[in-house]
Amino acid sequence: MLLDAKIPGGPLASKWSEHILHSKLVNPANKRKYHVLVVGSGLAGASAAATLAELGYQVSCFCFQDSPRRAHSIAAQGGINAAKNYPNDGDSVARLFYDTIKGGDFRSREANVHRLAEVSSNIIDQCVAQGVPFAREYSGLLDNRSFGGAPVSRTFYARGQTGQQLLLGAYQALSRQIGLGTVKMHPRTELLDLIVVDGACRGIVVRDLVSGQISSHLGDAVVLGTGGYSNVFYLSTNALGCNTTAIWRAHRRGAGFANPCYTQIHPTCIPQSGDYQSKLTLMSESLRNDGRIWVPRTPGDRRNPANIPDGERDYYLERLYPSFGNLCPRDIASRRAKEQVDSGRGVGELSNGVYLDFSEAIGRLGQPTIQARYGNLFDMYARITGEDPYRVPMRIYPAPHYTMGGLWVDYNLMSTIPGLHVVGEANFSDHGANRLGASALMQGLADGYFVLPVTIGNYLAGPRPAPLAADAAAVRAVEDEVRQRVSKLVDNDGDLSPTHFHRELGRIVWNYCGMGRNAAGLRTALDQIPVLREEFHARVRVPGSGESLNQALERAGRVADYFELAELLCRDALEREESCGGHFREEHQTEEGEARRDDVNFAHVAVWEWTGASGQQRRHTEPLAYEAVELTQRSYK
Amino acid sequence: MNLILHVWRQASPTARGRFETYTANDVNEEMSFLEMLDVVNEQLIANNQEPIAFEHDCREGICGSCGVVVNGEPHGPHRGGATCQLHLRHFKSGDEIWIEPFRAKAFPVLKDLIVDRGALDRIIQAGGYVSVRTGSAPDANAVLVPKQYAEQAMNAAECIGCGACVAACPNAAAMLFTAAKVSHLALLPQGQPERTQRVEGMVARVNAEAFGHCTNHGACEAACPKGISVDFIARLNRELLKAAVLPPQEP
Ligand SMILES: Cc1cc2nc3c(=O)[nH]c(=O)nc-3n(C[C@H](O)[C@H](O)[C@H](O)COP(=O)(O)OP(=O)(O)OC[C@H]3O[C@@H](n4cnc5c(N)ncnc54)[C@H](O)[C@@H]3O)c2cc1C
Ligand code: FES
Numbered sequence: 001m002l003l004d005a006k007i008p009g010g011p012l013a014s015k016w017s018e019h020i021l022h023s024k025l026v027n028p029a030n031k032r033k034y035h036v037l038v039v040g041s042g043l044a045g046a047s048a049a050a051t052l053a054e055l056g057y058q059v060s061c062f063c064f065q066d067s068p069r070r071a072h073s074i075a076a077q078g079g080i081n082a083a084k085n086y087p088n089d090g091d092s093v094a095r096l097f098y099d100t101i102k103g104g105d106f107r108s109r110e111a112n113v114h115r116l117a118e119v120s121s122n123i124i125d126q127c128v129a130q131g132v133p134f135a136r137e138y139s140g141l142l143d144n145r146s147f148g149g150a151p152v153s154r155t156f157y158a159r160g161q162t163g164q165q166l167l168l169g170a171y172q173a174l175s176r177q178i179g180l181g182t183v184k185m186h187p188r189t190e191l192l193d194l195i196v197v198d199g200a201c202r203g204i205v206v207r208d209l210v211s212g213q214i215s216s217h218l219g220d221a222v223v224l225g226t227g228g229y230s231n232v233f234y235l236s237t238n239a240l241g242c243n244t245t246a247i248w249r250a251h252r253r254g255a256g257f258a259n260p261c262y263t264q265i266h267p268t269c270i271p272q273s274g275d276y277q278s279k280l281t282l283m284s285e286s287l288r289n290d291g292r293i294w295v296p297r298t299p300g301d302r303r304n305p306a307n308i309p310d311g312e313r314d315y316y317l318e319r320l321y322p323s324f325g326n327l328c329p330r331d332i333a334s335r336r337a338k339e340q341v342d343s344g345r346g347v348g349e350l351s352n353g354v355y356l357d358f359s360e361a362i363g364r365l366g367q368p369t370i371q372a373r374y375g376n377l378f379d380m381y382a383r384i385t386g387e388d389p390y391r392v393p394m395r396i397y398p399a400p401h402y403t404m405g406g407l408w409v410d411y412n413l414m415s416t417i418p419g420l421h422v423v424g425e426a427n428f429s430d431h432g433a434n435r436l437g438a439s440a441l442m443q444g445l446a447d448g449y450f451v452l453p454v455t456i457g458n459y460l461a462g463p464r465p466a467p468l469a470a471d472a473a474a475v476r477a478v479e480d481e482v483r484q485r486v487s488k489l490v491d492n493d494g495d496l497s498p499t500h501f502h503r504e505l506g507r508i509v510w511n512y513c514g515m516g517r518n519a520a521g522l523r524t525a526l527d528q529i530p531v532l533r534e535e536f537h538a539r540v541r542v543p544g545s546g547e548s549l550n551q552a553l554e555r556a557g558r559v560a561d562y563f564e565l566a567e568l569l570c571r572d573a574l575e576r577e578e579s580c581g582g583h584f585r586e587e588h589q590t591e592e593g594e595a596r597r598d599d600v601n602f603a604h605v606a607v608w609e610w611t612g613a614s615g616q617q618r619r620h621t622e623p624l625a626y627e628a629v630e631l632t633q634r635s636y637k
Numbered sequence: 638m639n640l641i642l643h644v645w646r647q648a649s650p651t652a653r654g655r656f657e658t659y660t661a662n663d664v665n666e667e668m669s670f671l672e673m674l675d676v677v678n679e680q681l682i683a684n685n686q687e688p689i690a691f692e693h694d695c696r697e698g699i700c701g702s703c704g705v706v707v708n709g710e711p712h713g714p715h716r717g718g719a720t721c722q723l724h725l726r727h728f729k730s731g732d733e734i735w736i737e738p739f740r741a742k743a744f745p746v747l748k749d750l751i752v753d754r755g756a757l758d759r760i761i762q763a764g765g766y767v768s769v770r771t772g773s774a775p776d777a778n779a780v781l782v783p784k785q786y787a788e789q790a791m792n793a794a795e796c797i798g799c800g801a802c803v804a805a806c807p808n809a810a811a812m813l814f815t816a817a818k819v820s821h822l823a824l825l826p827q828g829q830p831e832r833t834q835r836v837e838g839m840v841a842r843v844n845a846e847a848f849g850h851c852t853n854h855g856a857c858e859a860a861c862p863k864g865i866s867v868d869f870i871a872r873l874n875r876e877l878l879k880a881a882v883l884p885p886q887e888p
Contacts, residue, residue: 140781
């Protein structure tokens with residue numbers, strides 16, 4: 001597997017502008033002769049589809065929801081970063097670059113991250129021009145706040161619904177193109193496979209989720225913006241439909257899968273309340289700006305929090321990290337919470353949370369200010385738990401949230417399959433081993449609005465592959481494979497539901513490959529997953545037919561792919577004999593319990609190549625060269 | 638707690654639907670309404686029956702996927718929340734619950750509780766945007782937006798596009814949905830240049846779909862999970878009137 005990252009030469013700060021200058025251009029009059037298939041209508045997919053159509057390409061866009069506006073990006077709460085430096089607190093492109101590299105624990109590509117920081121400001125301009133109602137000051141200027149891991153206030157937000165407003169902006173831009181006829185939208189359509197002919201990606205095979213019809217779409221390039229795979233843990237903060245199918249099928253057709261073990265556990269979610277639970281709800285990290293995290297000093301202290309005096313509380317983040325305190329990065333905040341709960345200091349009915357306490361902030365700023373800042377989050381919490389967080393401290397616990405790993409892409413955002421591009425959370429590119437808060441929205445929109453529309457020309461303006469007929473044998477063969485997979489699930493003489501298997505799989509992955517990982521546990525997982533997978537294929541039951549709307553079938557197909565991904569996730573975690581960012585190997589920690597990286601042996605991207613069967617992938621590496629930054633141990637003390 | 642459910646089952650858009658009765662046993666009040674349906678569905682699968690099809694994704698009230706009528710009310714007997722945010726705390730053991738899809742001519746049933754809300758997307762496609770090409774925007778702070786306008790625009794922009802307003806309206810009108818988008822953009826300086834054509838285009842699209850006409854019932858506001866105010870409908874009407882009577886260039 002050839003891993004040429006195609007990083008441009010020259011000084012870091014001018015790589016992107018040089019690359020734009022030297023990128024191939026498709027003649028404006030010719031653009032309409034190129035058909036681009038964009039799978040996904042989240043921030044990354046919708047922004048890419050709209051922008052490519054504005055440029056003149058013919059675009060088809062696909063999503064599994066009934067409307068592109070419902071992509072999972074809609075749920076992002078807290079905000080989006082940009083190096084605008086409006087607050088004049090010392091921000092710059094260089095600082096955003098550095099914070100992101102450091103936050104990612106020095107496991108991302110310098111050139112990509114610098115480009116991200118460079119285009120961040122344009123994103124805010126674009127979104128404001130679209131009518132995104134960001135929070136403002138009384139002057140009418142845009143307001144900013146600070147977010148986990150950042151020493152400056154560079155986060156733009158729209159109440160607690162930033163993702164919603166940004167996605168609606170992109171959706172509206174997309175809708176405009178749909179109205180103009182330059183984008184053909186295919187909602188309720190799920191990608192189930194990719195068509196790769198002579199090594200190039202030529203199209204996709206999809207299932208119409210209403211009629212069950214399986215068909216193929218051919219194009220000159222395919223873009224996947226299909227999001228992350230946190231639902232491999234079963235319970236996560238992601239929407240229930242989020243799946244790995246698109247990127248997994250691409251992987252099986254030859255796309256390298258990078259760093260699958262880099263998963264992010266978000267520190268502030270509502271703890272689980274029972275076995276029936278279908279998802280975990282995130283409480284935006286912005287809450288850590290004003291909330292103080294603590295547990296009782298004495299294990300097993302079941303007193304009402306109001307009756308626990310200050311001296312008997314442990315504000316453990318403030319104690320361990322005096323300079324960042326409650327705002328230390330997510331991986332650290334999560335692991336420290338687990339430590340407290342594991343040591344018996346957990347709070348709540350099931351002793352499975354820590355307190356996030358606003359009483360001090362309410363005392364200092366008054367309830368109206370807190371209400372203006374977080375009102376909708378407080379309401380959400382009250383609705384779910386039945387408790388009033390203005391009076392009783394919130395209870396929080398970490399939950400799977402984001403996946404930094406994903407399909408490997410070069411600087412042009414192209415995977416190892418020529419013609420197949422990957423944007424947003426689905427690729428691995430910018431966040432290294434840990435993503436900073438408010439950086440995913442930034443990356444999704446950077447990829448879709450500003451990067452891919454330039455870099456895709458480098459592929460499209462190259463030599464065109466031989467024409468491919470819609471009924472070519474190579475196309476039919478993939479369609480037939482998909483039909484067989486679907487019938488196998490529907491016709492299986494099983495007795496257990498897809499959800500049953502998903503829950504069991506999630507339990508294994510969470511227990512052995514969650515916040516803390518060790519070799520023995522990972523080996524156990526690697527023993528258990530294939531056994532459960534066999535059982536799944538033998539015993540899964542999908543009532544109904546494949547020729548109609550069938551949600552159990554959709555679920556079963558997604559779970560089947562999660563089984564294979566889970567195995568790779570654990571193998572990657574086992575092979576990476578170091579701790580970095582969200583990947584914490586218990587064997588590799590400092591005396592103070594911090595992650596210990598091994599820059600000599602692991603300053604690389606691990607890229608897995610499919611060789612024909614699950615569990616048999618071959619590991620390749622892309623070395624990470626650092627020119628601008630010095631590798632240090634992250635310190636937030 | 639135990640609940641008796643009467644659930645609308647309909648195999649396809651053309652099939653005849655009917656209510657089927659199920660029991661949800663040993664569910665608890667911490668559960669969400671959709672988690673209760675999950676439990677019933679697991680039971681149905683165990684009995685080799687087709688699970689109840691219902692739409693959902695985020696399960697936190699923001700994506701607008703979910704939406705069923707519970708005991709005659711879109712999103713059920715709570716205010717300011719989507720179906721996925723409804724908890725069983727609102728019910729007591731032994732309750733009988735009627736669960737139906739959103740009913741409106743413009744929203745044909747696809748299966749069980751799932752309807753086709755594509756008409757709402759088509760309304761946005763008819764003008765619910767600002768035509769700004771990527772890359773052409775000025776600096777974000779170049780245009781000041783008074784805070785109160787930004788806040789009001791946000792109040793309208795919060796719409797999750799679930800369609801409960803249509804389901805609640807005795808005329809099945811899409812007025813609140815359309816008004817929310819028209820108002821969001823009309824309140825901001827960025828929305829001014831296309832203000833006239835936007836409102837005219839969107840309303841023309843509404844009229845071309847199978848929605849009814851607004852007669853100011855206000856049931857939409859009561860059903861809206863985001864509490865979007867009917868005042869925005871008044872603003873829509875003003876926008877429409879202005880578009881009709883003012884010469885196009887009038888500031
Ligand atoms: C609760 C929550 C809060 C968050 N808050 C923040 C925040 O404050 N700031 C921040 O920066 N980030 C935040 N994030 C992360 C961020 O929201 C996501 O990483 C980002 O939105 C992903 O965007 P995307 O476009 O890559 O994918 P998504 O938005 O997940 O979109 C995926 C798209 O692909 C489609 N799709 C998927 N699979 C298929 C298939 N097989 N066939 C067809 N279509 C398919 C879907 O229909 C969808 O349209 C948050 C995440 C969560 C879960
Ligand atoms: S499932 Fe998203 S709003 Fe209810």
